[in-house]
Amino acid sequence: MAENKITYEDIKRYEFVLGKVPSLLLGTMIRRNSNLVGKFESTITKNLSSLNEVQQKQLDTVLNSDISDLQNVLRDAYEKSGKKQYKQLSEPKAAKFIENNLKELEKLIKK
Template sequence: MEPDEGISEQDVRDLMDVFTRVPSLVLKMMVKRNENVVRTFETQVMDHYQHLTPEERIKVGKVLEIPVSELQRILQNVYLETHQKQLKILADPSAEPFITQNLQELRKILNESPL
């Protein structure tokens, strides 16, 4: 991925395992409670980030820059193709505060990190 490209539906499909690790019922509860899962799992998030390739880190940066509404549109489109319940949950407009909060927390920990 070139640095000036955005996040695509293919990128989401390529990362499907990230979305499906959490059972849909658990994800739905987390979204409903607006839980800050990035903060809760900060150590694991940073460990995973340290093992990303430069291209994958660029994608993370693009996700952090994209408006949540656009990200949710992409998630919705991939959901329509894959029928993964987790994508449907995240694409729902009610998940916007959850996504926003967790992206903000991810920005914060990445900015504070010496990586």
């Protein structure tokens, strides 16, 4: 992680998660602006308590980043990995989806 910025190298280790979400399904979630944090709240809550210091710092960096900066990282990730899900998340129409889910995550953390 470069000085409070997320890079492709930071998210690369979590690519396996994208494999669990087919691009067609992700596209639908983006279009509907689905609240994924709410749908997976119990799993997220359970995993939040097991984050190590580096992961906590990365999460804090993501939550405090501009959506456009995050989407630039996702665009870079798509160019390097070819994973369509990165491309979908990097598109302008996904900005609101990302923003809303990050807000929901922030609320969950503050509980």
